[in-house]
Amino acid sequence: MIEERFDAIVVGAGMAGNAAALTMAKRGMKVLQLERGEYSGSKNVQTAILDAHIVEQLIPDFREDAPLERRLVEQRFWLMDSRSHIGLRYRFNDCNDERPNRYIVIRALFDKWFSWKVREAGATVLYQTTVTELAQNRRGRVIGVRTDRQDGIIHADVVVLAEGVNGLLGTRAGWRERPTPDQVALQVKEMHILPRKTIEARFNLKRDEGVVIEAAGTISRGMTGIGFIYANRECISLGVGCLVSDLQRTGETPYGVLDRFKRYPSVEPLINGSELKEYSAHLIPKRGYNTIPQLYGKGWVVVGDAAELDNTSHCGRLNVAMISGRIAAEAIFRAKSRGGRSTSNSFSLYKKMLNESYEDLKKYKDMPALMHTQPDNFLLTHPQLVSKAIQNFARIGGRPKAGEEKSDSKSFGDVWSWTGLFGDGFRLPRAWR
Structure with missing residues (x-):
């Protein structure tokens, strides 16, 4: 049984959990991190885009030994119909810099390396350990956790929930609803x-x-x-x-x-x-900014996917997770530095700092509602119509014939009204602003 008391317990060893544990450990806090997998990243085989400047805030020299696949020099976007695609390429001007800002990583490898950095900073990390319950006192304050490894409570001043989108601890405690x-x-x-x-x-x-x-x-x-x-x-x-x-x-x-x-x-x-x-x-x-649940309370904060922090218009979910973990850790450290027992108000700084860092989440907050309610228009009808128009143009090598122009116009009218088409064109930039 672990008898000692910790400044913080981090539940989960993904990007958000590792960022939180590393930040607190580097600041001299006594940190315990619990991960149910065999090792950090053992249950994650995703590939992702890594923003270097975000990692540098945590590990300035990460390029020296991090498992980086390739530096990202180009992103391509395809709009596809059943047989062809319309492509757009964007090549980054800074791709050939001495210190590139974007890398492709395989999460299973990167998370394992990240966890090693957490241990190197002085945190205690236990794998193959499932947190079964959050321990609370009579006033409802979280005072630690219970696990499947032992009886009794592992005590801590604060618990950081980095348990993922489908984590049960927050839902069991009533702090957030289980995603539908x-x-x-x-x-x-x-x-x-x-x-x-x-x-x-x-x-x-x-x-x-x-x-x-x-x-x-x-x-x-x-x-x-x-x-x-x-x-x-x-x-x-x-x-x-x-x-x-x-x-x-x-x-x-x-x-x-x-x-x-x-x-x-x-x-x-x-x-x-x-x-x-x-x-x-x-x-x-995939909820977006408008449905972010409660982020902190008495003795606890939630980060990463567990907080449903996802930029719905960019492929930067792991970067958002790292930012949230680091900011939560900084808020916890500041609260501890002021002395005394932290309260829910002590962690209000976490939400304030998070709001300042996540301008993109606010900017694209209406995108989920638009895409989720009208996917047929944007992902089926419009790609087919645009593809057909370009095919007709490309086949004759110049200005479309009158008959073909009428055919294209009729196609638009048959599958989607002009009012609906212009309506989508109006709603998209409004959701994007």
């Missing part, structure tokens, strides 16, 4: 092994350059969802993500959607001849 199917997306992914030179040739890359492709359109069959492709060092991560409620409504299976995506003419050549290494699934929050 329309508030979470199920992301499924495969990892395809290919020689490094083959990947670089297929994606037109040099040395350690990396590319990420995001695809939307008919691949999700009218469901709210996207496809993604990451060019890693010696493998390609490929997957799709859709709202769970849409999967239930349509009867589509995640692996069925993924299988169709792999067979698209634009995708299949990229993974042709590869060896399939693994298949995985992961729930991610």
Whole structure:
């Protein structure tokens, strides 16, 4: 039994939990981190984009030994119909700097390295340990946790909940509702092994350059969802993500959607001849800024996916998680530095600092409602119509013939009214502002 008392207990060893534990340990706090997996990252095989300046705030010299796949030099966006895609490329001007700002990482490797940095900073980390209950005193203040490893309470001044989107501790305590199917997306992914030179040739890359492709359109069959492709060092991560409620409504299976995506003419050549290494699934929050739950209380704070902090318009969920973990830790340290027992008001600084850091969450707060209520328009109807118009233009090599122009106009009118089309065009920038 652990008899000693801790300044803080962190539940979870993902990006948010590691950031919180590392920040507090570096400031001399006595920290215990509990992770139910075999090791940090053992249950996470995602690939993600890492923002270097966010990691530098935690580990300034991370480039020296962090498991970085490739520096991200280009992002591509595909709008797809059933047989073709319209593409947009953006190449970063700072991609060739001595200290690039974006990297592609495989979470299983990066999280394990991150956890090692937490232990190196002085925190106590226990793996294969499940927190079964939050211990509270008669006044409702959290005073520690109970685990499946021992009887009794492990005491702490504050508990940081970094348990993920489907964590049960916060819901059991009544601090947040369990996410409903329309508030979470199920992301499924495969990892395809290919020689490094083959990947670089297929994606037109040099040395350690990396590319990420995001695809939307008919691949999700009218469901709210996207496809993604990451060019890693010696493998390609490929997957799709859709709202769970849409999967239930349509009867589509995640692996069925993924299988169709792999067979698209634009995708299949990229993974042709590869060896399939693994298949995985992961729930991610999709509520947005308007539905962020309670973030702190008497003796507790919540961070990362457990706080449903997700930038719905960018692929930076792990970066948002790290920011929330670091800010929560800084707020806890400041509260402790003032002396005395911390109260719920002591952690109000966490929310204030979070609001100042997450301008993008506010800026795109209306995007989920727009995309979730009208996915057919943006992800099925419009991609087909735009693709048909471009096909007609490209086939004649110049100005469309009168008959073809009428055909395109009729197509728009047949599947979607002009009022609806202009309505979507008006609502999209309003949700984006």
